[in-house]
Amino acid sequence: MVKSFEVADPIDSSLEGFALVNPSITLIPAEKILFRKTEKSQIALISGGGSGHEPTHAGFIGDGMLSAAVCGDIFASPSTKQILNAIRLVSENSKGVLLIVKNYTGDVLHFGLAAERARAQGIDCHVFVVGDDVAVGRAKGGMVGRRALAGTVLVHKIAGAFAKGYSEKYGLQGTIDAATIINDNLVTIGSSLEHCKVPGRKYETSLKGSQLELGMGIHNEPGVQILEPIPSTEELISKYMLPALLDSSDSDRYFVNFDEGDDVVLLVNNLGGVSNFIISSIVSIVNKALKSEYNIVPVQSISGTLMTAFNGNGFSITLLNATKATKALNSKFPEIKSVLDLLNYNTTAPGWAVVSHNSKPAVNEDILKVDVKVKNAGTYDFETFSNWMKAAAKAIKEAEPHITSLDTQVGDGDCGYTLVAGTEGITDDLDKISKKSLSEATAQISDIIESSMGGTSGGLYSILLSAFSNGIIQTCGENTPVTAKEVAKSLDFALSTLYKYTKARVGSSTMIDALEPFIEEFKKSQDFKKAVAAAAKGAESTGNVEAKFGRASYVGDSSSVEDPGAVGLVAFLKGIESTF
Structure with a gap:
């Protein structure tokens, strides 16, 4: 049993407490947004994600780092509305906005949808996705890519310094290029003795007292290997962690090339539950092992509690190839002589260094009262459209038991209920949807779906409809x-936009297997019935392949079960077809 202090309202009280001790940062409590004053001539950086990783992300708001952070519930992405409000807020005093996102499905979808909506409103906004983990190799990670761990903080720091010093000249694309170069030269591996205790929840762990988990993530998700008995810290680092980062013969996990003589930056990150005394010892052990076994002497060692999992009793090791990052930066931006200059650029971010403030605490509830609508385009027959939505909602409700049954076999059993919630959200608010233009109506439905469905499905459909509105x-x-x-x-156009935020394609056994054939056939024939038939055929095909995305990708064998998301989409389309 792991004991920990509990509070009645952990997220809200934690954010308010953070703002009180960091008065240069303003909190908007209702939106869980923290931000600072930005400069009109520079690119603004926004990050965020689920709470529980503090000081990431709010702790890295400061001059020379982030402009704002958007906080979700514990280990859950913030909503698109929260993110879009943050974008609108900082865009008023910047020349563009870059969203730096950790590579987790919910974060990528919701930040992506917010960026799409921001662009529809005329804001220059783009997303950069960080992935630095090597625990899950190329074979297992597949198209999903690397998870984001403590290396994210180095992207914040270096991209933030670039935005401060060079974005006036090189703009948003230059800032994206700088972040890409850093991410391309980052690798991280974590390990933990136990899972963290999540506030308000019963402590649960599958680890025995004699076991250690290698490759532990930051959301209590399992690692790549359980070690038993627990090795010494020296053996753990030398035999397991450093080889995962530096073994060039392991083609599955060797993501960054380290040549002899390359300058390397070392970051040892505390997952939250390790003492400062031991973390300092680990820095020494890693340095010695790097020198003796790989002839690497870090040009800079950084340690601290930067990317946590509450009280996670573990740590991670991050390596940045400074030589290769510098060379790539200098080829694009001749003024930059070394990535170390950006890494050590002064910042007021409280999570990076101890700083003093003379400002008074700032909490503002009213700063985001303005409601921005999309441009009106395309008149349409609202009554016909309304009948389509009602018929589709009815079809989804009738298909829910079958969809739920499928999802119970390959997922977490909530797909049917989620789709019902989404379609009922639309029909319940039909009287609030624009009768004037299809662009505004579909943008409003995108918003309704994100609020009523939630999860990955809500994010995917919201992006699709928001992009359709833009189309x-x-x-x-x-x-x-x-x-x-x-x-x-x-x-x-909507499908192309969606593909920027998911790597799922036909053959991945997802709703894409029904969606893409529907769109391709409609694009070719403009015949709705033929398009629905193509979607149905695509959904049926998912019963013959193993899932590559979502929770179904983690089960032993999903190849004999049709994807519930694809089946649900077909039910929706057939509901519309029934009104013809």
């Missing part, structure tokens, strides 16, 4: 009736 804006005038031709073009 209508690009293809139709304000008073132009929408025809099948414009719908086809907008659907194609």
Whole structure:
């Protein structure tokens, strides 16, 4: 039994306490946004994600690092509304906004959708996804890519310094390029003696007292290997952790090349439950092992509690190839002589260094009262559209038991209920949806779905519909009736946009297996019934392949079960078809 202090309202009280001791940072409690004053000539950086990793992300708000952070519930992505409000807030006094996101599905989807909506409102905003973990190799990670661990903080620090010193000249794309170069030269591996205690929840762990988990993530997700008996710290580092980062013969996990003579930055990160005394010892042990076994002498060692998992009793090791990062930076930005200059650029971020403030505490509830709507484009028949949505909702409700049964076999059993919640959210609010333009109506439905569905499905459909709205804006005038031709073009644009935020494709056994055939057939024939038939065929095919994404990708064998998301999409489309 792990004991820990509990408080009644951990997230809200933690954010308020943080703002009170860091008065240069302003808190908007209702939106869980923290931000600082930005400069009009520079790119603003926003990060965020689930709470529980403190001081990430709020602790890295400061001049020379982040401009704002958006906080979700414990280990859960913030909503698109929260993120979009933060974007709108900092964009008022910046020349563009870069969202730096950890590579977890919920974060990528919700930050991605927020970026799409921001661009539709005329804000120059893009997403950069960080992935530095080597625990899950290329074979297992597949198209999902590397998880984001403590290396994220180095991206914050170096990209933040670039934005401060060089974004006035090189703009948003230059800042993205700098972040990409850093991420491409980062590797991290973690380990832990036990799972963390999540506030308000019963402590649960599958680890025995005689075991250690190698490759532990930051959300209590399992690692890549359980070691029993527990090796000494020296053996753990030398035999297991450093080889995962530096063994060039391991093609599955060797993500960054380290040549002899390369300058290397070392970061030893405390997951939250290790004493400062032991962390300092680990820095020494890692330095000695790097020198004796790899002939690497770090040019700079950094340690601290930077990316935590509450009280996780573990640590991670991050290596940045400073030589290769410097060379790549200098080739694009000749003024930058060394990545170390950016790494050590002064910052006021409280999580990076101890700083003093003369400002008074700032809490503002009213700063985000303005409601921004998308451009009106494409007139449509609301009554027909309303009948389609009602029929689709009815079809989803009737199909829910079957969808739930499928998801119980390959997921967590909530897909049917989630789809019902989404469609009922639409039909319950039909009277609030714009009757004037399809662009505004679909943007509003995107918002409804994100609020009523939640999870990965909500994020995917919200991005799709938000991008469809943008497609209508690009293809139709304000008073132009929408025809099948414009719908086809907008659907194609929406699918292309969705593919920026998910690597799932046809054959991955997801709802994409039904969605893409539907869109491709409609684009070709502009015949809704033919398109629905193509979607149904695609959904049926998911019963013959193993899932590569979502929770179904973790089960032993999902190849004999149709994907519930694909089946749900077909049910929705057939509901619409029934009104023809």
